Amino acid sequence: MSYPDYSLRELIGFIKAFVDERNWHRFHTPSALALSAAIELGELLELFQWRSEEDVVDALADNKFKESLSQEIADVLIYLLRLTDVAGIDPSAAIIEKLKKNALKYPSKEWRGRAPNKTRTDR
Amino acid sequence: MSYPDYSLRELIGFIKAFVDERNWHRFHTPSALALSAAIELGELLELFQWRSEEDVVDALADNKFKESLSQEIADVLIYLLRLTDVAGIDPSAAIIEKLKKNALKYPSKEWRGRAPNKTRTDR
Amino acid sequence: MSYPDYSLRELIGFIKAFVDERNWHRFHTPSALALSAAIELGELLELFQWRSEEDVVDALADNKFKESLSQEIADVLIYLLRLTDVAGIDPSAAIIEKLKKNALKYPSKEWRGRAPNKTRTDR
Amino acid sequence: MSYPDYSLRELIGFIKAFVDERNWHRFHTPSALALSAAIELGELLELFQWRSEEDVVDALADNKFKESLSQEIADVLIYLLRLTDVAGIDPSAAIIEKLKKNALKYPSKEWRGRAPNKTRTDR
Numbered sequence A, B, C, D: 001m002s003y004p005d006y007s008l009r010e011l012i013g014f015i016k017a018f019v020d021e022r023n024w025h026r027f028h029t030p031s032a033l034a035l036s037a038a039i040e041l042g043e044l045l046e047l048f049q050w051r052s053e054e055d056v057v058d059a060l061a062d063n064k065f066k067e068s069l070s071q072e073i074a075d076v077l078i079y080l081l082r083l084t085d086v087a088g089i090d091p092s093a094a095i096i097e098k099l100k101k102n103a104l105k106y107p108s109k110e111w112r113g114r115a116p117n118k119t120r121t122d123r
Helices: A008-022 A030-045 A053-060 A063-087 A091-105 B008-022 B030-046 B053-060 B061-087 B093-103 C010-021 C030-046 C053-059 C063-087 C089-107 D008-022 D030-046 D053-060 D063-087 D091-105
Strands: none
Touching: A008 A063, A008 A091, A008 B008, A008 B061, A008 B093, A008 C010, A008 D008, A030 A053, A030 A063, A030 B053, A030 B061, A053 A063, A063 A091, A063 B030, A063 B061, A091 B008, A091 B053, A091 B061, A091 C030, A091 C089, A091 D008, B008 B061, B008 B093, B030 B061, B061 B093, B061 C063, C010 C063, C010 C089, C010 D008, C010 D053, C010 D091, C030 C063, C030 D030, C030 D053, C030 D063, C053 C063, C053 D030, C063 C089, C063 D008, C063 D063, C089 D063, D008 D063, D008 D091, D063 D091
8 A cells, every 4th residue: 555755743643643542641651662662673683583684685575574574663663753752852853963973973985885883893 | 953844755865875975785784774773772772771760751851861862763763764775665654554553453442541561461 | 390500501501402403503693693682682571561660570479470581581591691602602701700890890889879870961 | 710610590699799789779670670681682782783694703703802792791691690580580490491392392303404483484
């Protein structure tokens, strides 16, 4: 099915409506939402368990796997967007600001083609 | 600073441009992006470490804490949105579809005010 | 059931025997084991989802919950101990060394009764 | 440095002594310990970020990397063992029981050489 290209604010509104209808506000503390996002990210990781990178590329050709991946990503996104709503954070602004910060931290000239991991001792 | 209310598609475009400029495509396999999202979610959880729910509410009144939370959420969102891009998934559709699925799973009549945890044995 | 107070080396031996019997060595790369530990830790966190600290204390009085917690902890421990085996790390020594390091970092005089979180701005 | 081949019970005793000296008991609720284990597991995963499995094997030949891995594993183990102590769980028994359960779930005849992932649709 196809959907409009919703803005983040609209998506957050849909999530909030879902929560409102079930009166789940008292469960949705920032701590509980962060924990829930972590739990769902664990389920997302499970799709990659015992699979090489090549296996994953193959699996993505399978609609059932892709659908599972899509659902697990959605679960994490829903809790994170809900967390921004509860914490009074604008996720669009947060992403743009972080990209700007990363652009200063990793100037493209210096980092072109180099992995940005902090723990490498071998370069 | 204020930004437009971007759609996920627009944000994914900004993230892709950042990756393009650094030629980081070969690092951005689905497995590596999922792992990176998990690492960043660990950093997000760190903001909640040794804090009660009341402590977190108090901390959110502190701009420095809120800014840290905003950045950690952005880090996870960036990797997840990048993962949808690499895997050919429409995150907006994924969120809407998941909300619909959850609405069937948790009818508001039955679940009003009740926590949706699967592991509860006490209700 | 009651068991002897096994040493870590003995427990690691039991885990290795299990892997040997199934010839799962090629799956047990350090990366795959670390990922598996993270997945199981997600399942462990699920036991705490939507539960206050008081709820958890109550739930621990329930044998079924305690058994679930016990199993989820075991899953993470098994993967981590297996990882030490594969990576040639002595987990006993690693724990002792880390406690010593932490003792220097958090002198008991200074830290008595104070939470050791790095991100606190409010003390 | 070399250490005896301690049992989990002995290691838990060392960890408890560390906590006793700092009077950190009120922070060490089951929820807070599970969260802390997850945070440390995120740091463990960071050592695998942007590294192929071959990169990790190479990195393990580097004492600095191996030492980092050893410390991150220790951090997770410390919190998990502390959690078993607080929750009244015998981790040795939990591991043995779980291995027995897994042995029934994955009979070696049937599973020899096959990855035990639940999400595979391709076998």
